[in-house]
Amino acid sequence: MGRLEIDRLRKTFGRGGDKVEAVSELSLSVADGELLVLVGPSGCGKSTTLNCIAGLESVTEGEVVIDGEVVTEKRPEDRDIAMVFQNYALYPHMTAAGNLEFGLKMTTDLSAANRRERVESTAELLDIGELLDKKPKSLSGGQKQRVALGRAIIRDPAVFLMDEPLSNLDASLRSTMRTEIQQLQDDLDVTTVYVTHDQTEAMTMADRIAIMYEGELQQVGQPLECYYRPRNKFVAEFIGEPAMNMLRVTRRGDQFVADGFEYPVPERADGLPSGEPFTLGVRPGAIDIVEPETGVATGTVEVVEPLGETSHAHLNIADTTVTVTTDGPGSVEEGTQVDIDFPAQRAHLFDAGSGVAVARRDGLPGDQTESYPNPRYD
Amino acid sequence: MAGSTDTTVDGRRAGISWSRIRRYGYDGLTYLVYALAIAFFLFPVLWVLSLSLRTEGAVYTSLELIPSDPSLGSYREVLDSGILGWMGNTLFVAVLSVTGILVVTTPAAYGFSRFRFRGRRTLLLAVLGFQMISPIVIVLPLYEIMRTLGLTESHAGLVLLYIGLQIPFSLWLLKGYFDTIPTELDKAARIDGCNRLQTLRYVLLRPVMPGIAVVAIFNFVLTWSEFVMAYTMLSSGGEGLYTLSMGIYVFDNQLATQWTNVAAAAVVGIVPIIVFFVALQRYFVRGLTEGAVKG
Ligand SMILES: Nc1ncnc2c1ncn2[C@@H]1O[C@H](COP(=O)(O)OP(=O)(O)OP(=O)(O)O)[C@@H](O)[C@H]1O
Ligand SMILES: [Mg+2]
Numbered sequence: 001m002g003r004l005e006i007d008r009l010r011k012t013f014g015r016g017g018d019k020v021e022a023v024s025e026l027s028l029s030v031a032d033g034e035l036l037v038l039v040g041p042s043g044c045g046k047s048t049t050l051n052c053i054a055g056l057e058s059v060t061e062g063e064v065v066i067d068g069e070v071v072t073e074k075r076p077e078d079r080d081i082a083m084v085f086q087n088y089a090l091y092p093h094m095t096a097a098g099n100l101e102f103g104l105k106m107t108t109d110l111s112a113a114n115r116r117e118r119v120e121s122t123a124e125l126l127d128i129g130e131l132l133d134k135k136p137k138s139l140s141g142g143q144k145q146r147v148a149l150g151r152a153i154i155r156d157p158a159v160f161l162m163d164e165p166l167s168n169l170d171a172s173l174r175s176t177m178r179t180e181i182q183q184l185q186d187d188l189d190v191t192t193v194y195v196t197h198d199q200t201e202a203m204t205m206a207d208r209i210a211i212m213y214e215g216e217l218q219q220v221g222q223p224l225e226c227y228y229r230p231r232n233k234f235v236a237e238f239i240g241e242p243a244m245n246m247l248r249v250t251r252r253g254d255q256f257v258a259d260g261f262e263y264p265v266p267e268r269a270d271g272l273p274s275g276e277p278f279t280l281g282v283r284p285g286a287i288d289i290v291e292p293e294t295g296v297a298t299g300t301v302e303v304v305e306p307l308g309e310t311s312h313a314h315l316n317i318a319d320t321t322v323t324v325t326t327d328g329p330g331s332v333e334e335g336t337q338v339d340i341d342f343p344a345q346r347a348h349l350f351d352a353g354s355g356v357a358v359a360r361r362d363g364l365p366g367d368q369t370e371s372y373p374n375p376r377y378d
Numbered sequence: 379m380a381g382s383t384d385t386t387v388d389g390r391r392a393g394i395s396w397s398r399i400r401r402y403g404y405d406g407l408t409y410l411v412y413a414l415a416i417a418f419f420l421f422p423v424l425w426v427l428s429l430s431l432r433t434e435g436a437v438y439t440s441l442e443l444i445p446s447d448p449s450l451g452s453y454r455e456v457l458d459s460g461i462l463g464w465m466g467n468t469l470f471v472a473v474l475s476v477t478g479i480l481v482v483t484t485p486a487a488y489g490f491s492r493f494r495f496r497g498r499r500t501l502l503l504a505v506l507g508f509q510m511i512s513p514i515v516i517v518l519p520l521y522e523i524m525r526t527l528g529l530t531e532s533h534a535g536l537v538l539l540y541i542g543l544q545i546p547f548s549l550w551l552l553k554g555y556f557d558t559i560p561t562e563l564d565k566a567a568r569i570d571g572c573n574r575l576q577t578l579r580y581v582l583l584r585p586v587m588p589g590i591a592v593v594a595i596f597n598f599v600l601t602w603s604e605f606v607m608a609y610t611m612l613s614s615g616g617e618g619l620y621t622l623s624m625g626i627y628v629f630d631n632q633l634a635t636q637w638t639n640v641a642a643a644a645v646v647g648i649v650p651i652i653v654f655f656v657a658l659q660r661y662f663v664r665g666l667t668e669g670a671v672k673g
Contacts, residue, residue, distance in 0.1 A: 056565050077571035089562035093584035102580075106571035151566070 001067055002080070002158030002191035004030040004053070009062035011048050022048040024215045026062070030159075033189040035182070036220075039202040040212035041238070046195045049212070050161050053193065055079050066158055077107050079159075082152035086164040088144040090136040096147045097123075097132040100154050107155075122154045125184075142173045149181070153188065160185070160192040166201065178205060199239055203227070211235050228364050233355035236281050236348055242312055244281045245322045248352065256280055260318030261297040266344035269359035277352040284312065284325040286346035289332060295339025297322075301332050315340070423648070430641035437637045452638035453646070456629075460617055461643055464625035469650070471533050471608075471621060472601040475540035476594050482541065483548045484590065488578050490549070491556035492564060502553075509546035514606060521610050531615035536608060540601050548593045555589030556582070591661030599651055622647045 011023040023045040030036045038046050051057040053064055055076040063072045064079075071079045082103075090099050100119045104110055110118070123129045126146045136144055145165060152160060165181070166174045182205050185192050196202055202209045203223040211218040211226065211234075218238075219231040230236035236244045249256040249263070251274050256263045263280065265272070272278065292298075299315030299322060306329055313332045315322045317340075324340060326332055349358050429437060431448040440446070490502060513520075520539065521530065529535030559582060567581040583590075605623040612619045620628065626643045629636070655662070 051565075054565075054569060056568060076569045081569070083565070083569050085562045085566065087560055087562055089560065089566040091563065091566070091581055103570035106576070106580075151570075155570075 001032055003032050003067055004028075004159050004191055004193065005063075005065040006049075006053065007063040007065065009049065009052055009064070010060045011045070011052055011057060012060045021215050023052065026212075026215075026217050028210055028217065028220060030191055030193060032191055034207045035185050035192045035194060035205060037202040037206035037209045038193060038195045038212060039197060039199060039209055039238070040218075042197060044212045045215040046197070046212055047163055050083075050163050050193060050195050053159070054081055054083050054161050056083075080157050081159045081161055082155045082157040083161040083163070084145075084148050084152050084165045086167055088136070088141075088148045088168070090144055090147055090151075092136055095133050095135055096128060096139070096150075099136070099147055100132075100150050103151065103155050118154055122150045125153065126150050141169050142177060145169065145177060149184070153184075158191065160190045160194075162192065162194045164196055165194075167196070167198065181205070199241065203239070211238060213238070224364050229357075229360050230348065231357050231360075233279060233281070233350045233357070236350070236357070240283055242284050242323050242325070244283050244348065245287075246350075247280045247282075247320060247322075248277060249280045250277050251275065258318070258320075260299075263296045263347065264344070266347055266359070268361065269349055272349070272359060278358070279350040279352055279355070281348035281350060282342050282346055284323040287322070287324045287340050287342045289313075289324065289326060290339050290341045292337070292339050295341045298337055298339050301334050301336050301338060304332055304334050313338075426641045426644050429637055430645050432638055434636065434638050452636070452642040456639055456642045456646060459625075459629075460620070461622070461625055461646060463618060464620045464622045465646070465650070467533065467620060468602055468622040471536055471540070472598050474533075474537045475544070475601045476597045478537060478541040479544050479548050479597050480590060480594060482545055483552050483593065484583075484586075485578065486545075486549055487552035487556050488582065490553045492561065492574075502550075505546045505549055509550070513543050517606060517610050520607075524611060530611050531619060532611075533619070536611050536621075539607055539611065540597075540604070543607070544597050544600070548597060551596075552586070552589050552593055555586055555592075559585050588661050588664040591658050591664075595655060595658050595662050598654060602651055603647075 006026055006028045009023055009026040010021070013020045013022055026045075026049060028036070038049060040046055048057060052059050055064075055071070055074060055078075059072055063070055065071065066079060066081070090096075091102065094102065097119050100122055101115050104115045104118060108115075119132070120129070123132055126149060128143065128146050128150060131139060131143055131147065136147070139147065145168075148165070152162075162181075166177050169177060178201060181194075194201075194205065206223050208221055209223050209226055210220045213234050219226055219235045221229075223239075226235055226239050230239065233246070237246065247258050247261060249258045249261070251257075251265060251272055253274060254265050256265060256278065258280075297317045299317035301313050302316050302321075303314045304326075305312040305314075309328050311326050311328060311331065313324045313326050315324060315338065322340070324332075332338060345361050348360075350356065351358055424443060428443050428445060430452055431450070432440070432445045433447060433449045433451065436445060436447065490498065524530045524535050524539065527535070529538065563581055563585070564577050567577040572580060603623055604621075605627065608621045609624055609627070612621065612624065617625075617628070626640065626647060629640050629643050
C-alpha cells in the first residue's frame, strides 16, 4: 500500500532579497500503485518537490501524507520511501552488493544471511547477479542505473521517488530502460513519482502526468488528456512535439481573424465575447494542406525538414511562422504557396491575457466517432 | 585527438608531417624542463648526501659528487648523539599534530561543505583571514600565551600550536575536496537511514580519503621540519625535549666545523619523510589530480 498525498506544499529557499519560491501551493494525490510523472522545464521545482516528499528538504508550508500518515516532520528513513537519482549516487567504495545491502544494514536488524538473500533476489529481479561483486567504477551507465534501482527496490518501500533516472543514458539505452522501469513498476505495483523533463518519458510511462511551471502545478491528468485538453497555454506548448502553433486572433462576429487568417468560431466557443483578443492554438499534426483557395489561410513554405515518414514544413503566414506536419517527401515544396485548414475539434482557444484555456473540447479522440491521428513522439 | 596526428587518412602518413614534428618538439621541450626542474631540486639533496659520506678533510678540498673515499664515520657519530631521541620527539609531535588536525578539520570541512547555516561565509572568510597571518609575526605573543598557560617546554603545547596554526589551510583544502563529492551521495545515505555523522563515517569518508591523505602528508612534512615555533617553545627546556630541526641546529652550532655531521643528521632527518611519502603517495597523487568521485 502506498497512497501519497501532498497538501498545499510550499517551499522557499533563502531569505529576504534573494528569496526563491521553488514550489508554491502544490497539491497532488497519487493513488496506490500509480505512476505519476512530474514534468516541467528546468528549474520549475520538480526536484524540490521530490526532495520534500522524501524528507531531504524541510517544507516551508503544507503537508506530505503517506498512507494516511502525516510524515512531514519525519526523517527520510522513517517515511517508507526509496529514491533513485540522476547521477546514480552509488557509494563508490562499495561493491554493487554492498550498495544494495547498505540500507538494510542501517535500517533493519536482519541477519547477514537474510540480507544476502534479499540482495540476491533483488539482483535476480534486475538481472545484475554477475555484477554484485563489482565496484561502481567498473560498471556501465545502464548497469549503474540498475544497481541504483536495486538499492531502491530492496527496501520494499511504499513510494518510489525517481529524479530523472534515465537522463544520463544514451538514447537507445534510455528507451529500453524506460520500458523496463515501467514493467518493474507494474510488477511491483509500487506507487511512484517519476521526475523528468523529457516529455516522451512523461507521455509513454505515466498513468498520469503532472506539469509544473515556475513552482506551480499547471495540470494533472492522463497523458492524452493533457495533450488534447490542455488547461492553459503553457501546457499546450510544453506537451507535444513540435510545439503547438499559437496565433493571436480577435473574434469578429462568427470568425476569429488575424492578418491573413480567418477561422470560423467553433460551436463550443459561441459564448466568447466578440471584439476580444484570444490565442488560437493548433498542433502541427492537426493541420492539413488543402486545395488552393479552400483553406483558412495561405502561407509560403519557407523550410521543409524531412524526417522520413513525415516532414515538418514551416509556413510564413503574414509574418507568423506556422509549423505543419505533412506526409513524407514531395508533399510540399519550399518556396511554394499552400492553403491550410484544420478541424474545429483541434483548435485550442486561450484567454489572451492569462493563457487559461477557454471553450475546451469535450472528451478525447478515442471517445468520438471521428478519428484523429495519434500524437507522434520520438 | 591522438588519432588526428597518428593515423591520418589523407595520405600524409607517408611523409613526416609538421604536426608530428611539432608534437615531438613539444614533448622534448617538456622533458627538458622537467629534467632541469628535477636537477634543480635534487642537486642540493644529493650534495648533502655526498657531504655526509665524506671524511671531514674532503669537505673543502673535493668537488666530486661521489666521494672517492666514502666514510660512514659521521653517521656513526650522529647516531651516537641524541638524534634518535630527537627523531622520536619529532615523530611524536608530528603524528599527534596530524591526528589533531584531521580530527578537527574533517568534521568541520564536512559541515562547511554540506550545511547552509547563518554566518557560514563569514566564518569561512575569518578562517582564511587567520591563514593570511604569518606565524613568525605572532610567534612572540603566542609564546607569551603559552607561557601563561604553562604549555612552553612541553610537546603537548607545541602540538596544540601546530594544530591551531594548520587548521585554516587544512580546513579549506578539505572543504574543497568535500565540495567535489556529489551531494546525491549524502541524500542516498540519508534515505538509506544514515544520520549526518553516519553519512560522514560510512559514505563520505572513503571517497574523501585522497583529500585527507593530502592534508596528512602536507602537515606531517611541515611539522616534521618546522623550526621557528619548536625553537621558541622548547629551547628553554633540556636537549631531551628537542625536535629534529632543533637538534640539527645544535649540531651546527656546537660542531660548527663538522659539516659532515650536519649533513649526515640532515640525511637521517629526511629519510622518514621519504618513507612516509612513498607509502602514501598513491593517495597524494590521486588527491591532487582526481577531482570528483564520479558515480
Ligand atoms: N538549495 C537551494 N538553495 C537555493 N535555491 C534552490 C535550492 N535548490 C533549488 N533551488 C531553486 O529552486 C528552483 C527549483 O529548483 P529544482 O531543482 O527543484 O528544479 P528542477 O525542476 O528539478 O530543475 P531541473 O530540471 O533543472 O532539475 C530553482 O530556481 C532553483 O534555483
Ligand atoms: Mg531537478
